[in-house]
Amino acid sequence: MKPDDLVVVRPEGLYCPHGDFHIDPWRGVPRAVITHAHADHARGGSQHYWAAARGHALLRERLGKQAQITPLAYGETVRFGAVTVSLHSAGHILGSAQVRIAHDDGRVWGVSGDFKRDRDPSCDAFEPFACDTWITEATFALPIYRWTDTREVAAEIFDWWQAAKRDGQSAVLFCYSLGKAQRVLAELTAFTDETVYVHGAMPGLIKAYRAAGIRMLPTEAVSNIPKGTSFAGKLVLAPPGASGTPWMKRMHPYSTGFASGWMRVRGGKRRLAYDRGFVLSDHADWDSLLATIDDTGARRVLVTHGHGDALIAHLTARGIEASMLATQFEGEGGAAADGEAEAVDSAAAD
Known part of the structure; x- marks a missing residue:
């Protein structure tokens, strides 16, 4: 990480110091921007949440009736300190979102959350946007992972x-x-x-x-x-x-x-x-990960969870600055990232 990065890692999770908010924090914080309602991204205990309106009902199911949630339409902007934040469809599940962070000095960062590019009649399609730095998931970031229609x-x-x-x-x-x-x-x-x-x-x-x-x-x-x-x-x-x-x-x-x-x-x-x-995944495969990085035009890529080493090596060979952004979920083999934590937690509900 660099001293003036728009997103850094704090004990509570990903944090934007210029806007004083967290993204998908794993502990309670004053302000939390949530990418989607899976249990490894949406946790209770925060004072206020911002999330995509399309996933509002799902987030209520996850966080309860008392949670303070501000729903945002895709593309709608909200100001936090020196940055403007908007949410854009991630194509992962219903209401999933990428986070676009635009600083007043002109820098733009993107945080993918979990995402996919494949056709899915149960959620909105992925919406690419341009940014300088892209924080991407890498759950299936190996060339062996290529999805069938x-x-x-x-x-x-x-x-x-x-x-x-x-x-x-x-x-x-x-x-x-x-x-x-x-x-x-x-x-x-x-x-x-x-x-x-x-x-x-x-x-x-x-x-x-x-x-x-x-x-x-x-x-x-x-x-x-x-x-x-x-x-x-x-x-x-x-x-x-x-x-x-x-x-x-x-x-x-x-x-x-x-x-x-x-x-x-x-x-x-x-x-x-x-x-x-x-073989049915709600995450981007190898080709989609690379295509998305190209679509963003980012010259710097930070990789979270999954097979980060392979993606970093590939991007570095292409002249793109790439490195790991370590999070709490490193080393879990992607299980939590693909929703299994949510499924196991609820397995006794019947």
């Missing part, structure tokens, strides 16, 4: 579900409760209008997406279905933390699947003991 993955999920139906099994798809579950429900509208059954961690989040106008398959909470009812032939969505718990007894006999970018790695499906793995 989501419509093809959705077709694979549907075909697996139909195969389970023919075999008299339920199809239990493990996916993160916020973002991934809603994306699956939205993508599958191209194939069916059948009701999908969901774990108790999901209905409130799904309701918030419906209120935002996102079209998804009809859903029913498993907890609303009488005990002893067979789920044979049904698609059931559950957070990863529900795998191997007594809750699964209701699904027997079943076939299991997991939807995650981590399924791109050979052997991942066997390691996680799922019958099927579907």
Whole structure:
């Protein structure tokens, strides 16, 4: 870091000293700008929050009714000290945002939060903007991580579900409760209008997406279905933390699947003991990370969590100043960054 940087690391998290606010702080602070509602980015305890209006209901679900939240439309500006801040769609989940910080002296920084560039009917598309310094996530920053078109993955999920139906099994798809579950429900509208059954961690989040106008398959909470009812032939969505718990007894006999970018790695499906793995990520892949850096025009890139070394080496070879920006989540292998912390925390909700 440099003495006059617009964003630095403090014990509470990323901090803008020129505006006296934090971004996604992991401890309570007076002023917090939140990029999205996943548990590793949106924590309680702060006095006041600013976040994208599209994700306001989700943030309420996360932080509670008493939290002081100021919703901002994408592109709307707010002044903090010597900087003007605006939020821009990150394409990660509903209401996710990048943070643009413009100093009165003309410098512009961008903080990506978690983001993706791929098509997603469950959230707004990524909106690039120019900046001098770009702080980027690097969850999947290796050349092996290149995503298949989501419509093809959705077709694979549907075909697996139909195969389970023919075999008299339920199809239990493990996916993160916020973002991934809603994306699956939205993508599958191209194939069916059948009701999908969901774990108790999901209905409130799904309701918030419906209120935002996102079209998804009809859903029913498993907890609303009488005990002893067979789920044979049904698609059931559950957070990863529900795998191997007594809750699964209701699904027997079943076939299991997991939807995650981590399924791109050979052997991942066997390691996680799922019958099927579907490569579906809400983060940018290698090509999208590089394309986004090009779009920003940034000559300096700071990398947070994930596979930072590979990205830094690649950018340095291209003549771009690049380095790590260490955060609390370094070394967690990306699990928290992809929403698994949120899913595991809520796994006992049903």
